[in-house]
Amino acid sequence: xxIAIIGTGYVGLPTGVGFAELxxxxxxxxxQAEKVAALKAGVLxxxxxxxEELFQKNVKNQRLQFTLDTKEAVHDADVVLIAVGTPPNPVxxxxxxxxxxxxxxxxxxxLNGYTVVATKSTxxxxxxxxxxxxxxxxxxxxxxxxxxxxxxxxxxxxxxxFFEPDRVVVGADSQRAKAIMAELYKPFVGKxxxxxxxxxxxxxxxxxxxxxxxxxxxxxxxxADFCEKAxxxxxxxAKGMGADKRIGNRFLNPGPGYGxxxxxxxxxxxxxxxxxxxxxxxxxxxxxxxxDLRKTKMAERxxxxxxxxxxxxxxVWGLAFKNGTDDIRESPAMQIVEQMLKNNADICAxxxxxxxxxxxxxNDKVKYAQxxxxxxxxxxxxxxxxxxxxxxxxxLTELKSIMKTPKIVDLRNMLKEKNxxxxxxxxxxxxxxxxx
Ligand code: NAD
Numbered sequence: 001x002x003i004a005i006i007g008t009g010y011v012g013l014p015t016g017v018g019f020a021e022l023x024x025x026x027x028x029x030x031x032q033a034e035k036v037a038a039l040k041a042g043v044l045x046x047x048x049x050x051x052e053e054l055f056q057k058n059v060k061n062q063r064l065q066f067t068l069d070t071k072e073a074v075h076d077a078d079v080v081l082i083a084v085g086t087p088p089n090p091v092x093x094x095x096x097x098x099x100x101x102x103x104x105x106x107x108x109x110x111l112n113g114y115t116v117v118a119t120k121s122t123x124x125x126x127x128x129x130x131x132x133x134x135x136x137x138x139x140x141x142x143x144x145x146x147x148x149x150x151x152x153x154x155x156x157x158x159x160x161x162f163f164e165p166d167r168v169v170v171g172a173d174s175q176r177a178k179a180i181m182a183e184l185y186k187p188f189v190g191k192x193x194x195x196x197x198x199x200x201x202x203x204x205x206x207x208x209x210x211x212x213x214x215x216x217x218x219x220x221x222x223x224a225d226f227c228e229k230a231x232x233x234x235x236x237x238a239k240g241m242g243a244d245k246r247i248g249n250r251f252l253n254p255g256p257g258y259g260x261x262x263x264x265x266x267x268x269x270x271x272x273x274x275x276x277x278x279x280x281x282x283x284x285x286x287x288x289x290x291x292d293l294r295k296t297k298m299a300e301r302x303x304x305x306x307x308x309x310x311x312x313x314x315x316v317w318g319l320a321f322k323n324g325t326d327d328i329r330e331s332p333a334m335q336i337v338e339q340m341l342k343n344n345a346d347i348c349a350x351x352x353x354x355x356x357x358x359x360x361x362x363n364d365k366v367k368y369a370q371x372x373x374x375x376x377x378x379x380x381x382x383x384x385x386x387x388x389x390x391x392x393x394x395x396l397t398e399l400k401s402i403m404k405t406p407k408i409v410d411l412r413n414m415l416k417e418k419n420x421x422x423x424x425x426x427x428x429x430x431x432x433x434x435x436x
Contacts, residue, residue: 005019005026011121014153015162029068049160093269108142111142145176148199155325156322167195207273221290234430235432261327265330270284295335295336315382316337317384325353326357350368350371382407382408396420397423
């Protein structure tokens, strides 16, 4: 099939690469000239495990192309996938749909023959109706259907999740659109469930899923706080809870709060939708408030560990919002660093992938190291903020020998198994009282 992808970011690019790998002809369009130039020159613009090889292969065999020109991408396409950003409105926190609407306007005149316009971006319920209106308004003769095709991929696992999704949800209200989507997802038949639902249900499924996962994270974080006070151990509690199949053992790792480009904005957008439709979503609202506060509490926890030390040096391990990605959007690590900077903290940070992005925000307000150990040299405390597996591999004897004061605040509970206390560290993790 011929596929156009509008927006070549964390969703659009892996999706384009994935569909090209499955044998489709894919043209990706983006507004950012540098991004398109880099991709045309064979340079990947994001980091995703396993993406490079598939990208190079499909660029070479010309199944994957890039352009700045919407017309060039769209005029031949059987399916146009919209994968532009839907950031939060800074004031109202609703999803800002300006990029979606602009994409619909820009493509309208060039749709040629029957085309399915499918929205991969996360959009509020009813957005499909608006896309339809915009395209019809600009091109009354266009033969198309607007479909909702929510994306569930996880950053860091985008390639894996493209080829092995838990489910594919298609919100289509016409038989013709369903047939095209069934054709597009034919390679997935037998591997995953292809769910056809109403367009408004598909739009809601995405937000309802993300908000549920965010609440699950917030729940275990609050439970960890409770364990710290009550003398229980969150590891044992989470294990005991997770063994119940109705609960499941995933998303039960306590940490510094949920972040990333999706959960914070999607919980806010869902809460706004609840208000709009007169169906308040009080659990989601509580999770939003609690998660926002958590980052400040975590920064205070690190600063408390060194409060007796004048001009303490803090080593930060991890800036990305989670491991496996260079994405720092709404990263709890970045928010904790910024909070500590307000308290004039002296910080040296290391992240295996996210430093380039972090520098655009933090500039020279922190120092940057090339390795975890380099960041920890002469430090008074190491703060583990992102769960990069390499942090669990660190040799504690070596770490202790290069630090000024052997203290670790482990907000990802990565070193707990190694019992840093036995190596002479003062060690704080999440969800367990020091003396318990
Ligand atoms: P992104 O910011 O990484 O990429 C969006 C791209 O769209 C940018 O490169 C931008 O230049 C381009 N763009 C904007 N308007 C355009 C236009 N009119 N024509 C061509 N290109 C245009 O965003 P993302 O992280 O890929 O997210 C995209 C959508 O997918 C969002 O709605 C997001 O909520 C959703 N989503 C994201 C993830 C994720 O893990 N990042 C997962 C599931 C769903």
